[in-house]
Amino acid sequence: MDPVFLKIGSFTIAWYGVLITLGIVAGVWVGTRLARERGLNVNLFNDMILWMIVWGLVGARLVFVLTSWHQFAGIPFPRVLLDIVNLRAGGISIHGGLIGGILVLLYYTWRYKLNFYQYADLCVPGVAFGIIGGRIGNIMNGTDTVGRVTGWPIGFHWPASARAFHQGMCVPNPNPDLDLSRYCQEIGGQLVMTAPVHFTQLYGVIIGIILAVAAFFWLRSRKAGWAFWQFWLWYSILRAGWEETFRLNPLPLKTYLNQGLQAPGIGLFTETHLISIPLILVSLWMLWRLRHQPDPRDRAVTTSKVRPSSPSEHP
Numbered sequence: 001m002d003p004v005f006l007k008i009g010s011f012t013i014a015w016y017g018v019l020i021t022l023g024i025v026a027g028v029w030v031g032t033r034l035a036r037e038r039g040l041n042v043n044l045f046n047d048m049i050l051w052m053i054v055w056g057l058v059g060a061r062l063v064f065v066l067t068s069w070h071q072f073a074g075i076p077f078p079r080v081l082l083d084i085v086n087l088r089a090g091g092i093s094i095h096g097g098l099i100g101g102i103l104v105l106l107y108y109t110w111r112y113k114l115n116f117y118q119y120a121d122l123c124v125p126g127v128a129f130g131i132i133g134g135r136i137g138n139i140m141n142g143t144d145t146v147g148r149v150t151g152w153p154i155g156f157h158w159p160a161s162a163r164a165f166h167q168g169m170c171v172p173n174p175n176p177d178l179d180l181s182r183y184c185q186e187i188g189g190q191l192v193m194t195a196p197v198h199f200t201q202l203y204g205v206i207i208g209i210i211l212a213v214a215a216f217f218w219l220r221s222r223k224a225g226w227a228f229w230q231f232w233l234w235y236s237i238l239r240a241g242w243e244e245t246f247r248l249n250p251l252p253l254k255t256y257l258n259q260g261l262q263a264p265g266i267g268l269f270t271e272t273h274l275i276s277i278p279l280i281l282v283s284l285w286m287l288w289r290l291r292h293q294p295d296p297r298d299r300a301v302t303t304s305k306v307r308p309s310s311p312s313e314h315p
Contacts, residue, residue: 001162003141016137016144023133024053027126034122034219041112045119048108052101052123059100060092061085067093067271094131094239095275101127117225124219124227128212131235135204143168146248147198149183150265155196160187169193177257177267178248198246198265207238222296225286233283240276 006013028049035045065072065084072084101123109116138144142158142165149155158165170184170191183195211234218227249270251257256268 001140001142001159001165003164005140014137015140016134019133019137019140020130021133023129023131024126026129027123030125030129031122035119038118038122038222040118040122041114044108044112044114045122048105048119049123049126051108052104055104056097056101057092059103060094060097063093063096063099092134094134095272097130098127115224117228121219121224121227124231125212125215127231128208128215131208131211132205135201135208138201138204142166145201145204145243146180147200147203147246148248148259148265148267149180149195149261149263150198150246150259151196151262152198152264154198155265156199156202157196158193160190160192163190166191166193175250177259178250180248195261197248200243200247203243203246204239207235207243210238211235223290223293224296226290229283229286229290232279233287236276236279236283240273240280244270244272244276 003014003016004012005015005018028046031049032042032046035042061084102120105116105120105123108114109119135145142162146165146169147156160166166184169180170193172181173179180193180195180197184191184193186192187194211231214234215227215231218230221227245268246265247267247270249267249272251267251269252271253269253274256266259265259267
């Protein structure tokens with residue numbers, strides 16, 4: 001578990017960036033193929049995807065920095081600016097990336113008079129692939145999206161060789177709810193965080209795989225928006241209900257916290273929990289509306305069967 005994929009002299013390429021890029025490439029390939037099959041404007045879709053990636057990264061990093069400012073507060077200026085834009089070290093918000101991408105999509109649909117949902121649906125597999133790549137990158141970084149200490153049998157002991165994880169977790173945190181340095185011991189001349197934690201990065205990988213597989217079933221429907229809102233529903237449920245519940249994040253609404261060597265490692269409610277509640281409700285409402293709309297393919301079949309007769313067919 002090493003954050004560095006390739007190092008040439010002082011130049012390094014991080015696993016995080018490589019894996020995110022692979023996820024994006026896979027998503028673009030799938031989305032382009034779907035656009036061609038559905039008779040949509042492939043060239044315009046590819047232009048759209050390019051700018052969605054750019055502004056998605058900007059939004060993802062911006063939201064992460066704003067919601068994790070404690071990680072940057074003590075860094076002197078101007079070094080803090082370099083740390084803020086350093087995506088290679090990890091640290092992005094999936095919700096921020098989705099917001100950035102949606103804003104670009106909204107602009108394109110307004111500028112070219114497109115159906116927003118027809119193109120938004122095509123992006124769903126790519127977002128799922130990006131989640132998979134990003135969470136595997138989090139595993140390689142070690143210090144990203146860490147889980148709470150737990151006494152449950154599923155608790156994961158990070159190997160001593162995962163130096164990025166241990167170095168990050170053994171730095172004292174002023175917030176006692178987030179401080180794992182109390183579990184650190186010197187072993188073989190190196191600090192090691194010895195307590196088991198929820199392997200929330202792996203939880204995120206599994207969630208991404210579930211969403212990627214489910215996307216191909218959702219896309220069987222030609223109801224514009226069906227895949228889009230199914231994604232928001234199930235991502236919000238899985239992220240908030242599974243991954244976020246066990247993740248070592250601050251609790252702006254501290255309702256329940258039970259973590260430690262003899263505890264389950266649960267914390268409620270994080271910012272993601274609070275954001276997910278309205279997203280789930282809106283998604284359910286939108287899916288209910290779409291469910292009562294006819295599938296465009298059924299309408300096309302009905303129209304083809306009802307053909308006006310020619311004058312010669314009249315008696």
